[in-house]
Amino acid sequence: MKDRVGKLKAVTGRTEFSVFLGLLLLTVAMSIASPFFLKTSNIFNVLSQISRYGIISVGMALVIITGGIDLSVGYVVGLCACVAAWLTSQAHLPWPAVLLLVLLLGTVIGTVNGLLVTKMKLVPFIVTLATGKILSGCTLLLTKGMPISFESSLAWLGSGYIGPIPVCVIIMFLVIIGGSVFAQCTLTGRNIYAVGNNERTAELSGIKVKKLKCSVYIITSLLSALCGIIVAGNLYSSDASLGIGYETDIIAAVVIGGVSMSGGEGTVWGSLIGAAIMGILKNAFVLLNISSYWQSVVIGIVIIVAVALDVLRVNKKEK
Amino acid sequence: MGDSVICELQNITKRFPGVVALDQVNLSIKKGEILAIVGENGAGKSTLMNILSGVFPPSEGRILYEGQERRFSHTREAQELGIAMIHQELSLSNALSIAENIFQGRLPKKATGLIDKKKLFQDSQKLLEQVGLGGVDVKTLVRDINASQQQQVEIAKALSLHAKLLILDEPTSALTPAEANVLHGVMGKLREEGITMLYISHKLDEIMKISDRIAVFRDGRYIETLITKDTTVERMISLMVGRENSAAYTRARYMSEEDYNSRPVVMEVKNMTVHKKVQDVSFKLYQGEILGITGLVGAGRTELLQAVFGADKREHGEVYIEGKEIKIKHPSDAIKSGMGLVPEGRKAQGLFLEMNVRENMSIVNLKDQISGFRLIRRQEERKKVTEFNNRLRVKTPSLEQKIVNLSGGNQQKVIIARWLMNNPKFLFLDEPTQGIDIGAKTEIYDIIHELSENGMSVIVVSSEMQEIMSLCDRVIVMYEGKVSGELIHSDFEEEKLMTFMSGK
Numbered sequence: 001m002k003d004r005v006g007k008l009k010a011v012t013g014r015t016e017f018s019v020f021l022g023l024l025l026l027t028v029a030m031s032i033a034s035p036f037f038l039k040t041s042n043i044f045n046v047l048s049q050i051s052r053y054g055i056i057s058v059g060m061a062l063v064i065i066t067g068g069i070d071l072s073v074g075y076v077v078g079l080c081a082c083v084a085a086w087l088t089s090q091a092h093l094p095w096p097a098v099l100l101l102v103l104l105l106g107t108v109i110g111t112v113n114g115l116l117v118t119k120m121k122l123v124p125f126i127v128t129l130a131t132g133k134i135l136s137g138c139t140l141l142l143t144k145g146m147p148i149s150f151e152s153s154l155a156w157l158g159s160g161y162i163g164p165i166p167v168c169v170i171i172m173f174l175v176i177i178g179g180s181v182f183a184q185c186t187l188t189g190r191n192i193y194a195v196g197n198n199e200r201t202a203e204l205s206g207i208k209v210k211k212l213k214c215s216v217y218i219i220t221s222l223l224s225a226l227c228g229i230i231v232a233g234n235l236y237s238s239d240a241s242l243g244i245g246y247e248t249d250i251i252a253a254v255v256i257g258g259v260s261m262s263g264g265e266g267t268v269w270g271s272l273i274g275a276a277i278m279g280i281l282k283n284a285f286v287l288l289n290i291s292s293y294w295q296s297v298v299i300g301i302v303i304i305v306a307v308a309l310d311v312l313r314v315n316k317k318e319k
Numbered sequence: 320m321g322d323s324v325i326c327e328l329q330n331i332t333k334r335f336p337g338v339v340a341l342d343q344v345n346l347s348i349k350k351g352e353i354l355a356i357v358g359e360n361g362a363g364k365s366t367l368m369n370i371l372s373g374v375f376p377p378s379e380g381r382i383l384y385e386g387q388e389r390r391f392s393h394t395r396e397a398q399e400l401g402i403a404m405i406h407q408e409l410s411l412s413n414a415l416s417i418a419e420n421i422f423q424g425r426l427p428k429k430a431t432g433l434i435d436k437k438k439l440f441q442d443s444q445k446l447l448e449q450v451g452l453g454g455v456d457v458k459t460l461v462r463d464i465n466a467s468q469q470q471q472v473e474i475a476k477a478l479s480l481h482a483k484l485l486i487l488d489e490p491t492s493a494l495t496p497a498e499a500n501v502l503h504g505v506m507g508k509l510r511e512e513g514i515t516m517l518y519i520s521h522k523l524d525e526i527m528k529i530s531d532r533i534a535v536f537r538d539g540r541y542i543e544t545l546i547t548k549d550t551t552v553e554r555m556i557s558l559m560v561g562r563e564n565s566a567a568y569t570r571a572r573y574m575s576e577e578d579y580n581s582r583p584v585v586m587e588v589k590n591m592t593v594h595k596k597v598q599d600v601s602f603k604l605y606q607g608e609i610l611g612i613t614g615l616v617g618a619g620r621t622e623l624l625q626a627v628f629g630a631d632k633r634e635h636g637e638v639y640i641e642g643k644e645i646k647i648k649h650p651s652d653a654i655k656s657g658m659g660l661v662p663e664g665r666k667a668q669g670l671f672l673e674m675n676v677r678e679n680m681s682i683v684n685l686k687d688q689i690s691g692f693r694l695i696r697r698q699e700e701r702k703k704v705t706e707f708n709n710r711l712r713v714k715t716p717s718l719e720q721k722i723v724n725l726s727g728g729n730q731q732k733v734i735i736a737r738w739l740m741n742n743p744k745f746l747f748l749d750e751p752t753q754g755i756d757i758g759a760k761t762e763i764y765d766i767i768h769e770l771s772e773n774g775m776s777v778i779v780v781s782s783e784m785q786e787i788m789s790l791c792d793r794v795i796v797m798y799e800g801k802v803s804g805e806l807i808h809s810d811f812e813e814e815k816l817m818t819f820m821s822g823k
Contacts, residue, residue: 054788125446185694185697186693186695187685187686187693187695188693190682191682193674193678194674194682197671197673197674198667198668198670200668201662201668201669201670201671202682204628204630204648204650204660204662204669205737206649206650206651206653206683207685209684244366264673265673
């Protein structure tokens with residue numbers, strides 16, 4: 001019995017729990033405020049909006065847990081979306097080849113980020129800021145600033161449905177579940193937390209810190225590449241503006257979800273809740289007919305409140 | 320050197336919870352002298368200096384400074400009266416210039432409120448000349464000057480505060496002999512200018528060279544003050560050690576000379592060299608042996624151990640296990656060949672502070688508790704952690720408790736358990752009982768003894784003489800990166816060890 005109470009406390013004491021309560025509250029408030037909110041079509045609409053951030057946030061959460069950051073994700077999305085469109089419409093490659101090449105491109109970008117951070121010992125913030133710039137330029141060079149439209153079965157990933165459920169939503173849930181199991185239940189996952197907690201201790205415990213840190217950047221870029229295909233597939237068209245600004249929304253989702261920016265703490269599925277809160281907020285502005293200019297203001301406030309609550313909680317615990 | 324007294328300590332006692340760090344200490348410091356303060360670790364030197372420089376007040380007793388009774392509750396108060404302490408770890412800002420460091424927080428201003436650079440540079444230049452750094456540009460960044468020059472800048476900073484009494488805590492521990500010489504020259508010059516200096520050092524030959532008098536401390540008590548020119552290193556050591564050895568830990572059995580002849584060598588390290596830290600060190604490790612490595616701070620003990628373990632970049636050096644050379648490029652290689660390392664500095668290198676006891680303990684051995692789908696077998700992890708938790712009697716409310724909430728002794732037991740779970744053949748412990756209370760200390764000694772009885776070979780790095788003497792079968796003493804002596808248990812004598820430690 002005592003053990004059960006302890007377990008309950010352990011669950012309710014977590015940041016994810018209070019964030020989840022916030023999400024529930026928001027859902028209830030929205031369903032009262034707008035009759036359209038709980039309609040199936042609206043819910044799937046919100047979920048497919050979230051899916052873009054949700055998928056990448058899994059990788060971002062892992063990166064931040066190791067104590068790093070990846071600011072290049074949005075530009076990976078943009079480049080991969082355009083490369084996918086170009087390979088299909090200009091190079092006329094079949095869709096499996098396009099899929100493979102784009103995912104490979106993601107892997108390469110992630111490897112470059114990872115190697116610059118681990119081997120060259122550069123600060124992740126700067127490295128990914130710079131690679132992001134480079135990728136953004138590459139996208140413009142490839143598209144010459146014009147949209148590329150395409151027809152491909154690959155678009156199914158972004159615009160297809162299985163029953164009433166959008167394919168991209170299913171992919172998001174698969175990625176989140178996979179990512180959570182990876183982080184919580186595998187040796188590599190445990191080691192990622194260990195590295196974020198104390199790199200030196202991890203190294204002395206025989207963990208190959210560099211390899212591990214490199215791998216989380218690869219995972220993140222790979223997921224961003226996947227997301228690029230989804231975004232392009234959703235529109236049957238790609239241009240250089242796709243993905244711009246993703247990094248800030250994704251980092252916000254991860255932080256709202258309870259991952260500590262100093263590393264070592266947080267969960268992958270918490271980021272899904274963070275992404276959901278942001279998705280619902282954005283949806284709310286549309287449904288309630290409020291000027292979308294207020295969106296950024298409110299989301300900014302939500303981030304501050306979420307992080308401040310977390311700091312207060314930690315301080316209280318330490319006392 | 321006149322005979323007037325600048326500072327007099329009367330019956331100073333300092334109690335910390337559970338320990339008396341200083342017991343009725345009397346000491347008088349003469350104006351313009353260099354007074355060396357010596358004693359083993361835990362003798363109370365640092366506590367005394369902290370009281371004098373205002374870090375904390377004494378529990379009892381009086382400080383008379385320039386004839387007046389003073390009670391400092393903050394270092395600033397001591398500083399205003401001209402008492403400045405120069406700590407082992409320097410407090411300079413690397414990215415600022417020498418001048419900005421000297422006048423940090425007190426930069427001269429012009430009427431407009433902007434910094435008066437001309438005055439800043441002129442004043443700094445004068446101070447640098449005073450400490451023998453006249454040839455260095457005051458605009459040089461601190462990170463671009465060497466360790467002894469940084470020490471000199473630190474002294475210049477103290478002088479800028481009009482210091483009359485300088486306290487130097489192990490100022491040469493990070494310096495090369497040549498750099499130390501420069502510093503000693505500066506000290507001599509300052510003495511001529513009438514500045515009084517307290518000099519804390521473990522390096523006894525330096526003390527013989529530079530000091531006027533030597534105050535010896537032992538176990539929190541003031542023992543005696545020697546006149547340097549009338550005394551010897553041997554006399555100093557015997558006073559530091561004292562005659563009585565208070566109830567020390569002893570093992571049931573130590574390895575004898577016959578044991579050394581009959582037992583196999585299980586590990587051999589040859590020509591280990593780490594850049595600037597360890598030079599060409601070779602040693603053997605026998606089966607079931609507890610080998611101690613000691614020496615002063617900075618002697619290269621930790622670096623040697625970490626180099627063997629693959630955690631410190633070595634220039635060259637080979638490790639042989641049971642006669643076969645083992646290539647160790649990363650700690651994971653060392654772990655594969657049966658080694659384990661409990662590092663010094665638990666918080667910095669030993670713990671995952673925000674993770675719980677279970678995760679901290681299982682981290683090394685977790686690779687053996689993986690199912691076919693590469694998932695962690697939680698039941699098994701929990702079972703094994705529980706087993707070792709009980710075996711080492713770790714006191715924790717639950718295995719899910721964050722390790723940061725445990726006491727130092729229990730944290731250390733968790734780290735030891737981390738390695739024992741992996742069933743190592745060799746266990747290295749670096750300062751295993753640092754910051755641990757006496758009860759837990761004995762428990763850890765018992766654990767180490769039991770491991771050696773079961774055939775494990777153990778290396779203990781420690782700067783505590785008592786620990787080395789009571790725990791080890793054999794000891795290697797290091798001095799400035801080299802082995803300066805080696806003794807087996809039956810030949811252990813504190814005087815001999817001290818002599819080796821000071822490089823004689």
